[in-house]
Amino acid sequence: MDYSLLLSEFRRVVEFPDKEFLKLTPLIERIRVKKNEHLLKAGDISRKVYFVEEGCLRQYLINTNGEERNIYFKVECGWCSELESFLNNTPTELSIQALEDSQLLAINEKNWIYAVTHIPPFTMYFIRAQQQTNYMLKKRLGEATIETPEEKYIRFLQEEPQLLLRLPLFQIAAYLGITPETISRVRKKIGSK
Numbered sequence: 001m002d003y004s005l006l007l008s009e010f011r012r013v014v015e016f017p018d019k020e021f022l023k024l025t026p027l028i029e030r031i032r033v034k035k036n037e038h039l040l041k042a043g044d045i046s047r048k049v050y051f052v053e054e055g056c057l058r059q060y061l062i063n064t065n066g067e068e069r070n071i072y073f074k075v076e077c078g079w080c081s082e083l084e085s086f087l088n089n090t091p092t093e094l095s096i097q098a099l100e101d102s103q104l105l106a107i108n109e110k111n112w113i114y115a116v117t118h119i120p121p122f123t124m125y126f127i128r129a130q131q132q133t134n135y136m137l138k139k140r141l142g143e144a145t146i147e148t149p150e151e152k153y154i155r156f157l158q159e160e161p162q163l164l165l166r167l168p169l170f171q172i173a174a175y176l177g178i179t180p181e182t183i184s185r186v187r188k189k190i191g192s193k
Contacts, residue, residue, distance in 0.1 A: 001025070001030065003021070003025055003028070003105070005076070005077060006028075006051055006053075006105055007021055008077075009051070009077045010122075010125050013125050014121050014124045014125045014128065015121065016122075016125070020119050020120070023115075023118065024119055027107055027111035027112075027114060027115055028105050028106065028107055028111075029105070029106050029108075030053075030103065030104070030105055030106075031103075031104050031105075031106050032101070032102070032103050032104075033098040033101070033102050033104065035100050035101050036097065036098065036099075037098050038095060038097050038098075039057070039080075039096040039097070039098070039104075040085075040094070040095055040096040041095045042061070042062065042092060042093050042094060042095050043091050043092070044085075044091065044092060045085055045086075045089055045091055045092070046081060046085035046086040046092055047086070047108060048081070048086075048106040048107060048108050048109075049079065049080075049081040049083070049086060049107050049112060050079065050080045050081060050096070050104045050105070050106050051077075051078075051079055051080075051105040052074050052076055052077065052078050052079075052080065052102060052103075052104055053102075053103045053104060054076060054102060054103040055075070055098060055100045055101060055102025056073060056074070056098070056100045056102065056163075056166055057075075057078075057080045057097065057098055057099065057104075058070050058072070058073050058096070058097055058099055059072055059080060059082070059094055059096050060094065060095055060097070060174070061093055061094050061095070062095075067174070068174050069174055069177065070171060070174045070175035071094065071175075072175075073099070073160075073163055073167065073175065075162070075163070075166070079129065080096055081096075082094050082096065083130075086109065086112075099167060099171065100166065143155065144176075144177055149176070149178045149186050150186050150189065150190070152176045152177070152178065153176060153178075153183060153186045153190070154190070156175070156176060169183055169184070169187075
């Protein structure tokens with residue numbers, strides 16, 4: 001099987017020799033999911049970590065008002081998981097859903113533990129990737145508390161322009177923490193400038 005996209009992603013972050021990568025490939029399974037299919041639902045225990053080869057996933061939660069709030073979207077070369085649940089074998093409050101037909105690489109808990117303990121570049125990659133994720137989430141949380149809806153939308157356009165073409169506006173609104181009506185007004189206002 002071709003794992004070149006995965007290897008490229010690892011090597012973007014750390015040095016990952018071929019001999020170490022060959023130890024990893026038997027631990028991976030390739031899966032396909034259909035649009036709108038859930039990989040994980042709130043209340044489940046996460047059993048796998050996913051790498052997106054093709055498609056788009058979202059991780060989201062449902063707030064106390066019953067509204068869906070997207071935490072993030074993952075497209076090609078992105079990892080999607082609920083590590084808290086996965087590592088601690090506890091139910092999650094988050095859900096993971098395919099927004100497009102998607103092809104994923106998955107690693108289960110047993111294989112993950114083996115990879116972390118026996119393949120040092122894999123471990124280093126995930127330490128660095130987790131640091132990047134933590135930074136991104138803190139940055140996004142800070143921005144969300146001070147930005148206007150218009151500023152949020154403009155930032156989204158600058159940081160994630162490819163997602164605008166792939167996602168319906170209501171999903172983007174749920175990510176930005178604004179209503180679909182507000183995002184329509186913002187788009188109209190920006191378009192008239």
